[in-house]
Amino acid sequence: MHIPNRRFDTLIIGAGGGGLRAALQLSSADAHVAVVSKVFPTRSHTVAAQGGVNAALANVRPDNWHWHMFDTVKGSDYLGDQDAIEYMCRAAPQAVYELEHFGVPFSRLDDGRIYQRQFGGQSMNFGGEQAARTCAAADRTGHAILHSLYQQNIRAKTHFFDEFFAIDLIRDAEGCLLGALVMEIASGELLLIQAKTTLLATGGAGQLFRTNTNALINTGDGMAMALRAGIPLQDMEFFQFHPTGIAGKGMLITEGARGEGGYLVNAEGARFMERYAAHAKDLASRDVVSRAIATEIREGRGCGEHRDHVLLKLDHLGTETVHKRLPAVCDMVGTFLGTDPAETPIPVAPTAHYTMGGIPTNRFAQVIIPEQQGPEEPVPGLYAAGECACVSVHGANRLGGNSLLDILVFGRAAANHIVDFLKENRYHRPLPDDAVEQGMARLARWEQKGEGESVDTLRTELALVMEENCGVFRTEEVLSAGLDKVTALAGRLADVRLRDHSAVFNTARIEALELENLMDVALATVASALQRQESRGAHSRIDYPERDDVHWLKHSLYDRTTRTVDYKPVRTKPITVNSFPPKERVY
Amino acid sequence: MKFSIYRYNPEQDTAPWMQDLVLDDSRIRPDMMLLDALLLLKAQDETLSFRRSCGEGVCGSDGMNINGRNGLACITPLASLGTPVTVRPLPGMPVIRDLIVDFEPFYRQYRAVSPYLINNDPVPEVERRQSPQQREQLDGLYECILCACCSTACPSFWWNPDKFLGPAALLQSARFMADSRDQATDERLAELEGPFRLFRCHTIMNCVEVCPKGLNPTRAIGRIKELMVKRSI
Numbered sequence A: 001m002h003i004p005n006r007r008f009d010t011l012i013i014g015a016g017g018g019g020l021r022a023a024l025q026l027s028s029a030d031a032h033v034a035v036v037s038k039v040f041p042t043r044s045h046t047v048a049a050q051g052g053v054n055a056a057l058a059n060v061r062p063d064n065w066h067w068h069m070f071d072t073v074k075g076s077d078y079l080g081d082q083d084a085i086e087y088m089c090r091a092a093p094q095a096v097y098e099l100e101h102f103g104v105p106f107s108r109l110d111d112g113r114i115y116q117r118q119f120g121g122q123s124m125n126f127g128g129e130q131a132a133r134t135c136a137a138a139d140r141t142g143h144a145i146l147h148s149l150y151q152q153n154i155r156a157k158t159h160f161f162d163e164f165f166a167i168d169l170i171r172d173a174e175g176c177l178l179g180a181l182v183m184e185i186a187s188g189e190l191l192l193i194q195a196k197t198t199l200l201a202t203g204g205a206g207q208l209f210r211t212n213t214n215a216l217i218n219t220g221d222g223m224a225m226a227l228r229a230g231i232p233l234q235d236m237e238f239f240q241f242h243p244t245g246i247a248g249k250g251m252l253i254t255e256g257a258r259g260e261g262g263y264l265v266n267a268e269g270a271r272f273m274e275r276y277a278a279h280a281k282d283l284a285s286r287d288v289v290s291r292a293i294a295t296e297i298r299e300g301r302g303c304g305e306h307r308d309h310v311l312l313k314l315d316h317l318g319t320e321t322v323h324k325r326l327p328a329v330c331d332m333v334g335t336f337l338g339t340d341p342a343e344t345p346i347p348v349a350p351t352a353h354y355t356m357g358g359i360p361t362n363r364f365a366q367v368i369i370p371e372q373q374g375p376e377e378p379v380p381g382l383y384a385a386g387e388c389a390c391v392s393v394h395g396a397n398r399l400g401g402n403s404l405l406d407i408l409v410f411g412r413a414a415a416n417h418i419v420d421f422l423k424e425n426r427y428h429r430p431l432p433d434d435a436v437e438q439g440m441a442r443l444a445r446w447e448q449k450g451e452g453e454s455v456d457t458l459r460t461e462l463a464l465v466m467e468e469n470c471g472v473f474r475t476e477e478v479l480s481a482g483l484d485k486v487t488a489l490a491g492r493l494a495d496v497r498l499r500d501h502s503a504v505f506n507t508a509r510i511e512a513l514e515l516e517n518l519m520d521v522a523l524a525t526v527a528s529a530l531q532r533q534e535s536r537g538a539h540s541r542i543d544y545p546e547r548d549d550v551h552w553l554k555h556s557l558y559d560r561t562t563r564t565v566d567y568k569p570v571r572t573k574p575i576t577v578n579s580f581p582p583k584e585r586v587y
Numbered sequence B: 001m002k003f004s005i006y007r008y009n010p011e012q013d014t015a016p017w018m019q020d021l022v023l024d025d026s027r028i029r030p031d032m033m034l035l036d037a038l039l040l041l042k043a044q045d046e047t048l049s050f051r052r053s054c055g056e057g058v059c060g061s062d063g064m065n066i067n068g069r070n071g072l073a074c075i076t077p078l079a080s081l082g083t084p085v086t087v088r089p090l091p092g093m094p095v096i097r098d099l100i101v102d103f104e105p106f107y108r109q110y111r112a113v114s115p116y117l118i119n120n121d122p123v124p125e126v127e128r129r130q131s132p133q134q135r136e137q138l139d140g141l142y143e144c145i146l147c148a149c150c151s152t153a154c155p156s157f158w159w160n161p162d163k164f165l166g167p168a169a170l171l172q173s174a175r176f177m178a179d180s181r182d183q184a185t186d187e188r189l190a191e192l193e194g195p196f197r198l199f200r201c202h203t204i205m206n207c208v209e210v211c212p213k214g215l216n217p218t219r220a221i222g223r224i225k226e227l228m229v230k231r232s233i
Ligand SMILES: Cc1cc2nc3c(=O)[nH]c(=O)nc-3n(C[C@H](O)[C@H](O)[C@H](O)COP(=O)(O)OP(=O)(O)OC[C@H]3O[C@@H](n4cnc5c(N)ncnc54)[C@H](O)[C@@H]3O)c2cc1C
Pocket: A013, A014, A015, A016, A017, A018, A019, A036, A037, A038, A039, A041, A044, A045, A046, A047, A048, A049, A050, A051, A052, A053, A054, A141, A142, A164, A165, A166, A167, A201, A202, A203, A204, A213, A214, A215, A217, A221, A222, A252, A254, A353, A354, A385, A386, A387, A388, A400, A401, A402, A403, A404, A405, A407
């Protein structure tokens, strides 16, 4: 079979904020860039981000990047790499000003500067009073950013392959990345995109869990592609559960709702966060608030008929503030619950939200893997940025508002490094004969006809297992059962059959490929969670309730072929400032 | 619950047809959206094809014609719909398969209005200032999710898809004209001159009625027309 071939300097897989920020930088530097996305760019999940993006602009309260850095290191439960965190927090104001110049319609203060709101885990003076660091465009910040970035890419004439699905990466015998095999969804036709550099910006894997805040397209494709290309995944046990998803449904209510003065109450009407975080209360870090809610529910103080949620109160703030500051939340609650948050509290529960782990990179967004020579060797030509990557700035727990920042800062860092790489590597390397073999085998497997289980059945079971066996609270027993169940599901995957074998816009085939990806990422997640015998950030083990810096201040690396977990040290040394040594984490 | 769904697979069908489907009432919850129902129907028959992503009305993937009216399946409550629920692709655009249309004509119009901020001053080190009042001018304009519900409900768009820009693109144009930071209003207006691009809008208001984000393209078009008049005198 002949597969047409296109050549670019850079292939970017993913057109969310991370991919588009990188594309813009590269197009402006006159690199020949192709952006591949399985959905039209503005339908990428970044569009759903609500609350805002962190940067120490000090527009509302005193602030500086070093305080931001401290909060991020503490928020990460000291698992974040401090060089990357320093880099990100220093770069943050510039990243936000750039967005403003690109046209993002930020909300404004009376003096015309960018509006900033309070978010969880933010402090002044290294743990002092609450800071206001989150730059917002009402509660539609992701939409505003994604659309503006796409618009500037139109202006820069970036080359888009919209609704193309990336199947597998192409890596040669020396380990260099040469591009990817992709499929045009509308026609079902294949295309080989050859590139001197490839950037993965494919976003998170929230569809691992039944109730989640994520879009249906968030299936961890880039992470699974990396795994299949022989690259381990880092820190996959750390999955963030957002404290306030609409109970039973999953739609996110931004932390900005608490930032604007909202708070949580239990069935007794008590403001329970006071008991868990005396100082920060409802604006403690997300892992802390999610655990508090889960504890209230476990101890029988949940609300509603099934006592399975708590209430988020905004009604004391006044209709004007609620409608003006949180218009999208009001819309969403109106649509899905038929109520007005300015009058009726919102039922909320911890909901799967964000993949802290991912493809290991350094702060230049180069993908790094363990090699004989040492723990971290870049894979030539391969980059990753955004939620699919683990750089790691979020460590064991991401702070709200730091992910949009992550995608901007490291999307741009990737592009800058790529420009340098392209100067030294002017030519495409030859394609090996078996370049597309792996990808073609994946596709051929789904052409098998006959009886078999459906994709939907396995996907549903997988999401349920993950929710029950890899949720907010974990134990050895529950996790090993989970690993057995996921392993069994992965075994059954071989007997799943497609009923639809058509070529034109075959969404069933796409979902099958996505299920394979989810399965690999699920295995990585449960296996890493089972191994880690401590509680840190979002990974909370009832059987090991304490953080254990002696044995576990290290990153995990899951390998697909051996299905084992290895470890590498945390980079505790920042670039210029002193290290923040691990301390007890109190909010 | 009964559904009547537009089906067309170019590899098999010579013409589109309507398929009657039933979803067992036991599977229907009172608070379900149409998208939830479509996903259940797809689980029964995986050949049923439609786009979807966010499930909460922000990505603009699942615009379709629902009981004769354009809307997003993910925020259309099933309970609000009479049965059989008749679902067709967005009207006036080429159908690729089932409920999936080719958006290219719509995107082309979007790109045609230079939908990006143009400001040729030296880039400042910090943000450009914009007062809350200036920023307020963008409300009702910037929130568009490019779902195409409006343009594909607009008779002028059906009749002149290659000449009239349609409500969504014009709304974008108005968004940048209204932005105190943008410096290209004149060029934008010049681009819209002529009998078709802008002036084919006959204020029929279909667009306003269907926009799932509650935006008002007709008002935006009206503002552009006002600016056009001002510019000509
Ligand atoms: C509801 C919600 C609210 C949030 N609010 C905030 C907030 O207020 N502040 C904050 O900082 N963070 C927030 N986050 C987190 C943040 O939005 C995301 O982490 C971030 O937007 C991810 O961006 P990304 O560029 O990495 O990926 P995405 O935006 O998810 O984009 C992924 C891209 O990859 C493409 N892709 C994936 N797989 C393939 C494939 N196989 N082939 C081709 N293309 C592929 C997709 O089409 C898409 O274009 C929120 C998240 C959610 C879910």
